[in-house]
Amino acid sequence: MKKQKEMKNIKSTKNVIFYGLIGGLAAVTLASLIIIIGYILINGMSHINLEFLTQEPRRMGKEGGIFSVIVGTLMVTGLGILIATPIGIAAAIYFTEYSKEGKGVTLIRFFTEILAGIPSIIFGLFGFAFFVIFLGMGWSVISGGLTLAIMVLPTLIRATEESLKTVPMSYREGSLSLGATKWQTIIKVILPCCRPGILTGLILGIGRAIGETAAVMLTVGGSLRLPSSIFDSTRTMSVHLYVLAAEGLSMEKTYATAALLIFIVLLINTSANLISSKLGGNNGN
């Protein structure tokens, strides 16, 4: 009897430790998220004001705002997404609508997955060797945009594919049976069903592009001047944050830049979540 009771005690102590450990570690994870975001927002938000957003940086970013950096970020990110979106959507269409099972397709898919795993510094080296040097584009918005386009491609393909897969087969049959061609079916029936999924992928791609630093640093350069064309060098917010932090130029501006980045990331995540939960189930049936 006594022995049994002891066994039970040991068991319950073990249980307490086990659940305590799991709960504790999960709590630590959540806490680190809150601390990181909270710390940066609290220290940075107060330094974000109209002047910071609309003035050009002075004395290497020590004073003034980050207007040219914001413009640079928009240009590089925008160009990257603009190039990647049609290619990514088309690639996803190929995988779900056109490709037949076979060795070739398996290989293409495999390399698409591989592309997603390549670290950003490698993209940076590649972009530098290929776009900047080999194609002679120099440190420029276009070099960075093309590099980013390749980087976000897997994200876009994956998101589009996931949502193409949720379109019921009966829609395709319905359209084809009316004498529509495959392409008409895709454009007029299938893609409209996927708008929320594609949009979510797009937003996540933008998030990845905005936060990207290493690859951008090696392909766009670090000029603080307002770029006048896509062939100019510029600086994105992430690169700016790195330079400020590494060189200790101005704590105030560094915190403000970091907070702005975090703010954008929060915005992006929230809107992606909203889109996928609000519009996710519109395929009916």
Add this chain to the structure above:
Amino acid sequence: MKTYEKIIEKLILICAVTATISVALITLFIFKSGLPVLADYGVFNFIFGTTWSPTNGSYGIFPLIAGTLSVTLGALVIGIPTGLACAVFLAEILPKHWAKAFKSAIELLAGIPSVVYGFFGLVVLVPAIRNFVLPIYKIFHPEASATGFSILAGAVILAIMILPTIVSISENSIAAVPREFKEASLALGANKMETIVRVLIPAAKSGILSSIILGMGRAIGETMAVLLITGNMAKVPSGILDPVATLTGTIAMEMGYASPTHQQALFAVGIILFVIIMLLNIFAQLSMRGMGGSAR
């Protein structure tokens, strides 16, 4: 009408192979730019040379490899148990709607740019290590570096950064374990804890393994965060509070001012990094395919 459809199909095929072509181009250009140095200097000397001093023509990257490995290992030691705990917590313990919220929190963690992690490490973690951990550590190792820029700082930040990868894939594979396994175990009188430890985790092990490999790949490839907090000293470390330079950090930092030969050497570092990451990725892909789940 028909030719028009055929042209579109061809165009779409081109888009589909863009990713593959990119991988080929990336491989080509990294190797093309870095191979001369590897050939001149010798692969063995390059990998096992202990002096990295590009301005003097010494291209031994062993210290960088040691730096990368120590930071990565540290990140895994912290990240694996934490990640697994979160995965179990999500899949088995939290009620559904709470799990959803917790999941979005983890996703948010993945969305924070690495340079922000680096900055946070720089202003919070490094001083904290300097002020709280170092004094204790110094009692045992009086020689220790006193800055706080260290393997430990890098490991902690990287651990947080690889959590989303480990948690999401592990959670998926734990959740994919057939209900029957769980029910059978519970029916035999095992409690929930025993079921989790003895049945669920072993059944999900290939997914968990893939998550760890992918997390490891991410840690090895991570650049900006490490660059800001590990101190960038190309020396083989002797303790967890030593500063180190990593493969990625060195490339990022030195590329901006490197001479042409130095640049080639950095590309050669890129080759080594690329090969390591490729092997890990291929391994992870294969192990995912083994578990029959979809690769993420």
Add this chain to the structure above:
Amino acid sequence: METKFEIEKLNLYYGTFQALKEIDMSIYGNKITALIGPSGCGKSTFLRTLNRMNDLIQGVKIEGMIKFDREDIYGKDYDIIELRKKVGMVFQKPNPFPKTIYENIVYGPKIHGEKDKSTLDHIVEQTLKEVALWEEVKDRLHKPALGLSGGQQQRLCIARCLAVEPEVILMDEPTSALDPVATSKIEGLLEELAEKYTIVIVTHNMQQAGRVSDYTSFFLNGKVIETDKTEVIFSNPANKKTEDYITGRFG
């Protein structure tokens, strides 16, 4: 009597499995032909060869000949798009697109090049009247089609099919997902449609075949056992297997 489809020695394989065996059949214009038989007998597969919907499935191989208006539809230069325009299809489960009622109907005419707004409006009204749906939906033409009831959705799908002005309508168990009231509405519709169109309908419901069709064809294990006038099949079938099936002795 005009022959719409002439099928000769049709064989169909899914990979190595032979789903249709040596089928010979004629389908007559402006008549309703019902295809009956136990599930898995190949009747749906056969139906889908008539507008080449099986082309969508990987690994399908077809031998033999199907002539539509005396032209081989599996011939090398045959235009599938034209075929599907002339041979429309209504599916087992109503499958309106997630668009408005109006957009569902004008989808076909639009992809075939009709742009004129008043013509499109006319087509919508005309076809909806043909399927007796006009009165029910005329005030909400621009509301989502998925908001309709199952029976209404199916009639909308028939209207969508009519909007392309087909000659033949293939129906794959069009009432199996519907309740009895909706079913009888659609059956009533079939008689009227038969005046203008050729209809081939797959049904697992023998009473339905008996009620609506002019000709009935009995399928078993991928073969056509017997094709004849419906009243002959149901009263005096030539084949013992047909009789067994009709009288419910197996299947």
